[in-house]
Amino acid sequence: MRIGIDKETCTGCGVCESLCPDVFQIQEDEKAHVINLEACNESNCKEAADSCPTQAIIIED
Numbered sequence: 001m002r003i004g005i006d007k008e009t010c011t012g013c014g015v016c017e018s019l020c021p022d023v024f025q026i027q028e029d030e031k032a033h034v035i036n037l038e039a040c041n042e043s044n045c046k047e048a049a050d051s052c053p054t055q056a057i058i059i060e061d
């Protein structure tokens with residue numbers, strides 16, 4: 001599985017980080033980054049993707 005962040009549409013709102021803090025982190029560019037894919041519990045990441053207000057999280061199986 002791969003997780004991508006569309007940097008053009010990510011607003012840095014922090015919803016993904018609050019749902020999956022081991023996987024997503026807002027960094028200095030004020031965008032979400034995937035910091036540890038190994039920590040991904042797939043259902044949590046899908047919830048984060050569904051909760052992203054701009055659909056900036058792309059999950060590929």
Ligand code: SF4
Pocket residue numbers: 005009010011012013014015016017026031032051052053054055056057
């Ligand atoms: S929830 Fe979406 S818009 Fe908000 S920080 Fe995460 S990827 Fe960016």
